[in-house]
Amino acid sequence: MSPGMLHFVQLVVTGLVIGSVYSLVALGFVLIYKATSVLNFAQGEFVLVGAYICLDLIMRFQISFVWAFFLTMVFSVILGLLVERLTLRPLIGEPIITVIMVTIGLATVLKSIVTLFWGTQIKVFPPIFPQKPLNYQGIVVSQVYLWTLGFALLFMAIFALFFKYSRAGIAMRATAADQQASQSMGISVKKIFAISWCISAVVSAVGGILIGNINGINITLADFGLKVFPAVILGGLDSIVGAIIGGLTIGILENLMGGYLDIYFGGGVKEVAPFVVLVVILMIKPYGLFGTAEIERV
Amino acid sequence: MAQLEIQDLRLSFGGLTALNGISLSVDTGEIFAIIGPNGAGKTCILNCICRFYHPEEGRITFEGKEITNFAPHKIARLGIARTFQNIELFQGMTVLDNIKLGAHVHLQSGFLAGGIYWGKARKEETRLRREVEEQIIDLLEIQAIRKKIVGTLPYGLQKRVELARALAMRPKILLLDEPMAGMNLEETEDMARFILDINEERGVTIVLIEHDMGVVMDVSDRVFVLDFGTKIAEGPPEEIQNNERVINAYLGGSDAAFSKLGM
Ligand SMILES: Nc1ncnc2c1ncn2[C@@H]1O[C@H](COP(=O)(O)OP(=O)(O)O)[C@@H](O)[C@H]1O
Ligand SMILES: [Mg+2]
Numbered sequence: 001m002s003p004g005m006l007h008f009v010q011l012v013v014t015g016l017v018i019g020s021v022y023s024l025v026a027l028g029f030v031l032i033y034k035a036t037s038v039l040n041f042a043q044g045e046f047v048l049v050g051a052y053i054c055l056d057l058i059m060r061f062q063i064s065f066v067w068a069f070f071l072t073m074v075f076s077v078i079l080g081l082l083v084e085r086l087t088l089r090p091l092i093g094e095p096i097i098t099v100i101m102v103t104i105g106l107a108t109v110l111k112s113i114v115t116l117f118w119g120t121q122i123k124v125f126p127p128i129f130p131q132k133p134l135n136y137q138g139i140v141v142s143q144v145y146l147w148t149l150g151f152a153l154l155f156m157a158i159f160a161l162f163f164k165y166s167r168a169g170i171a172m173r174a175t176a177a178d179q180q181a182s183q184s185m186g187i188s189v190k191k192i193f194a195i196s197w198c199i200s201a202v203v204s205a206v207g208g209i210l211i212g213n214i215n216g217i218n219i220t221l222a223d224f225g226l227k228v229f230p231a232v233i234l235g236g237l238d239s240i241v242g243a244i245i246g247g248l249t250i251g252i253l254e255n256l257m258g259g260y261l262d263i264y265f266g267g268g269v270k271e272v273a274p275f276v277v278l279v280v281i282l283m284i285k286p287y288g289l290f291g292t293a294e295i296e297r298v
Numbered sequence: 299m300a301q302l303e304i305q306d307l308r309l310s311f312g313g314l315t316a317l318n319g320i321s322l323s324v325d326t327g328e329i330f331a332i333i334g335p336n337g338a339g340k341t342c343i344l345n346c347i348c349r350f351y352h353p354e355e356g357r358i359t360f361e362g363k364e365i366t367n368f369a370p371h372k373i374a375r376l377g378i379a380r381t382f383q384n385i386e387l388f389q390g391m392t393v394l395d396n397i398k399l400g401a402h403v404h405l406q407s408g409f410l411a412g413g414i415y416w417g418k419a420r421k422e423e424t425r426l427r428r429e430v431e432e433q434i435i436d437l438l439e440i441q442a443i444r445k446k447i448v449g450t451l452p453y454g455l456q457k458r459v460e461l462a463r464a465l466a467m468r469p470k471i472l473l474l475d476e477p478m479a480g481m482n483l484e485e486t487e488d489m490a491r492f493i494l495d496i497n498e499e500r501g502v503t504i505v506l507i508e509h510d511m512g513v514v515m516d517v518s519d520r521v522f523v524l525d526f527g528t529k530i531a532e533g534p535p536e537e538i539q540n541n542e543r544v545i546n547a548y549l550g551g552s553d554a555a556f557s558k559l560g561m
Contacts, residue, residue, distance in 0.1 A: 170395070171402065177389065178386050181382070181387070181388065183371050184348055184370065185371075185403065188371045
């Protein structure tokens with residue numbers, strides 16, 4: 001491979017890995033939107049809280065990663081339930097803007113709690129996955145990247161199977177499609193809402209742990225959640241497949257743009273690129289690649 | 299014996315009174331028709347029973363149990379199933395998936411594990427599929443479209459699928475909101491036959507809202523006539539057909555009215 005080609009492939013592969021984590025978190029976002037019509041602006045804070053809980057369990061309580069991971073999942077389920085029960089259920093039927101403001105408020109609260117407990121210093125995960133880089137025909141990828149990609153894909157696959165085949169998954173799809181009809185089939189919409197928030201919190205925490213493992217964590221990890229917006233806008237707000245493809249695409253695009261354009265702008269392109277993409281999509285394809293046209297734009 | 303009993307139901311939207319003190323009682327096993335002009339409040343009665351609307355006053359009891367404050371999904375679990383005036387199917391799913399969702403209520407295995415093919419869940423799934431395939435799909439003659447996406451089907455067939463889905467809930471009582479609306483003669487006759495079959499073979503009580511007077515007079519045991527949210531008559535079809543008030547209120551007493559009432 002020519003050096004130019006090699007550079008390109010390298011950028012795509014790294015972008016793909018980060019993109020897979022975007023996909024995972026985007027999936028959580030879309031799930032809540034589909035089932036409950038709520039745009040959750042606290043998605044990034046779910047990522048943040050999940051990552052910190054896992055880190056703390058490992059560092060402070062000295063338990064193994066596997067256990068810490070498992071307990072973080074349990075914690076996320078509880079967090080999802082609490083958030084749904086305490087802040088969102090009372091708002092059923094309120095104007096959409098009210099609900100959005102509440103999720104923004106929730107984001108601030110969660111962020112403040114994290115700052116209170118863990119400060120703003122960057123913290124580094126103890127190495128969980130092997131770091132040694134692998135070399136495949138000149139393409140160098142750290143093993144931790146491959147593990148991350150593997151984990152993200154695994155969780156997406158589990159979710160896809162759950163959504164397609166489990167009774168709860170089918171009930172969720174039914175509720176997303178037609179709430180009244182679902183209720184008249186005996187499906188409890190409240191239960192479906194609660195499950196949606198739980199799953200969303202869980203996949204976000206997984207995303208936080210994976211990305212924290214690569215970059216370390218501090219409060220700005222919540223901004224990671226912001227990148228979910230370009231991903232879901234690209235994919236279409238109400239499309240699960242769209243969320244996955246949107247996440248991967250944004251990951252690759254930002255890495256390519258960063259890799260090629262940073263030298264002209266003195267860095268930071270990667271941070272801006274997804275939002276440039278976002279604006280462009282809104283101009284040319286406002287419902288995303290896989291979205292439904294009648295969705296309310298806010 | 300009265301299976302479903304409604305007492306003095308009142309419902310309004312802002313200044314508009316939709317139901318003005320409605321009382322009715324449906325016996326186990328009968329076909330009970332509710333008729334009345336558009337906007338009379340027929341659909342509102344069903345929506346109150348299903349708890350989509352919350353009446354300001356009144357009591358609803360099912361099999362002796364007061365259900366006025368139940369959650370909507372609990373109503374379904376009691377054995378009350380319905381179809382909708384404007385079809386409410388899951389448009390993106392197949393006919394079979396739609397119907398199986400109707401049977402959702404009856405699956406006993408874990409909510410999260412169900413459908414994953416092992417043990418109890420698998421056995422249940424198989425039993426369910428057999429029941430759905432052999433009984434409901436056969437009964438309603440929709441074998442040919444089992445695997446089709448609902449949204450691609452013509453209107454008449456969608457109405458039939460919606461009935462199949464309601465039937466999969468193994469209901470004790472079936473509330474049908476204009477099941478023949480928009481159908482041609484042949485489809486209407488098929489639908490009437492299905493309703494009679496369901497009632498006779500499965501012993502399901504039927505509450506039927508319908509505009510086609512021919513059908514109503516043919517299949518019903520009793521007819522309840524509603525106008526502006528008030529009851530104006532109730533009785534066996536032959537009595538309703540000759541009721542002066544019904545003829546006047548319902549159809550303005552014209553000659554066309556008489557032919558529409560099947561006379
Ligand atoms: N959700 C609603 N909001 C406001 N008005 C309603 C609503 N549902 C029904 N109505 C009004 O109540 C009256 C009865 O409606 P409905 O029960 O649908 O009549 P129909 O006998 O044709 O089924 C109508 O005047 C209708 O406009
Ligand atoms: Mg109606």
